Amino acid sequence: MNEQIKSTVADWSASPLDREIVVSRVVNADRPTVFQAWTDHDQIVKWFGPDGFECKTHEIDIRTGGVWRFDMHAPDVACFSNRMDFVRVEAPRVIEAIHGKDADDPDRFRLLVIFDVQDDGKTVVTIRQIHPTPERRKIVVGFGAVELGGQTLSKLAALVESS
Numbered sequence: 001m002n003e004q005i006k007s008t009v010a011d012w013s014a015s016p017l018d019r020e021i022v023v024s025r026v027v028n029a030d031r032p033t034v035f036q037a038w039t040d041h042d043q044i045v046k047w048f049g050p051d052g053f054e055c056k057t058h059e060i061d062i063r064t065g066g067v068w069r070f071d072m073h074a075p076d077v078a079c080f081s082n083r084m085d086f087v088r089v090e091a092p093r094v095i096e097a098i099h100g101k102d103a104d105d106p107d108r109f110r111l112l113v114i115f116d117v118q119d120d121g122k123t124v125v126t127i128r129q130i131h132p133t134p135e136r137r138k139i140v141v142g143f144g145a146v147e148l149g150g151q152t153l154s155k156l157a158a159l160v161e162s163s
Contacts, residue, residue: 023149035092
């Protein structure tokens with residue numbers, strides 16, 4: 001992993017709640033199917049992002065050491081640049097990435113997606129974000145990150161549950 005990323009982004013061993021956002025959802029599909037929807041480039045671009053948003057991918061390689069660069073287009077035509085550097089992709093359990101506008105974005109955050117199996121065969125998807133500062137977390141919560149994350153997981157569920 002890039003030393004700059006290691007030194008500027010919080011790790012999970014020191015994850016104070018004042019910098020963390022957690023969004024979770026039970027999905028009515030088995031874990032391999034849900035994990036595949038996150039790692040298959042043809043599927044992720046269909047559901048990733050809040051309601052009304054669309055992804056335009058510039059580069060995608062969802063594996064440990066890979067990168068996904070994309071623009072998120074909002075319904076009001078605003079465009080948000082995104083970059084995910086994948087730190088760990090372990091099928092079908094976990095995806096970990098550094099997410100921001102670009103590699104030099106001081107506001108980038110650590111993203112952890114966990115896929116847990118329920119006894120009934122459904123999958124619990126939990127997204128954890130660790131932001132660089134409590135102030136940055138407050139800004140992100142203020143613009144609706146929790147609600148928008150919930151919408152994103154609803155779109156994921158709709159895709160895999162209709163398959």
